[in-house]
Amino acid sequence: xxxxxxxxxxxxxxxxxxxxxxxxxxxxxxxxxxxxxxxxxxxxxxxxxxxxxxxxxxxxxxxxxxxxxxxxxxxxxxxxxxxxxxxxxxxxxxxxxxxxxxxxxxxxxxxxxxxxxxxxxxxxxxxxxxxxxxxxxxxxxxxxxxxxxxxx
Numbered sequence: 681x682x683x684x685x686x687x688x689x690x691x692x693x694x695x696x697x698x699x700x701x702x703x704x705x706x707x708x709x710x711x712x713x714x715x716x717x718x719x720x721x722x723x724x725x726x727x728x729x730x731x732x733x734x735x736x737x738x739x740x741x742x743x744x745x746x747x748x749x750x751x752x753x754x755x756x757x758x759x760x761x762x763x764x765x766x767x768x769x770x771x772x773x774x775x776x777x778x779x780x781x782x783x784x785x786x787x788x789x790x791x792x793x794x795x796x797x798x799x800x801x802x803x804x805x806x807x808x809x810x811x812x813x814x815x816x817x818x819x820x821x822x823x824x825x826x827x828x829x830x831x832x
Contacts (some may be wrong), residue, residue, distance in 0.1 A: 769828030
């Protein structure tokens with residue numbers, strides 16, 4: 681396993697883990713486990729990285745805290761809208777714009793949260809979810825932006 685500052689420019693890697701004091705800042709920038717990341721350019725002190733379709737400038741201090749791997753984990757990540765009634769998923773990431781992402785997080789949908797699909801409306805939209813001890817109705821389009829792994 682290597683840190684992002686020791687990777688090849690242009691090659692696709694996947695984030696394995698983040699260590700150090702800047703974990704929260706990097707997580708807020710969308711750097712979570714199994715997220716695709718590419719080193720675009722570097723001058724030794726600073727670098728430009730691409731996460732999905734977003735480009736970020738980071739200092740070498742941040743690059744040393746990001747451990748990457750060359751292959752994605754074996755977990756099957758699916759959209760929350762693809763769960764069947766009665767299934768439970770654990771949130772891995774929210775793949776949405778900052779406004780929608782913030783709104784979903786304010787409702788308690790954060791990484792690591794267990795979300796149970798209780799039922800669907802007659803036409804399949806919205807979904808009724810159970811999480812953190814309360815029920816939440818969510819439109820299918822918003823639920824699709826929440827990526828989960830099936831809980832076993």
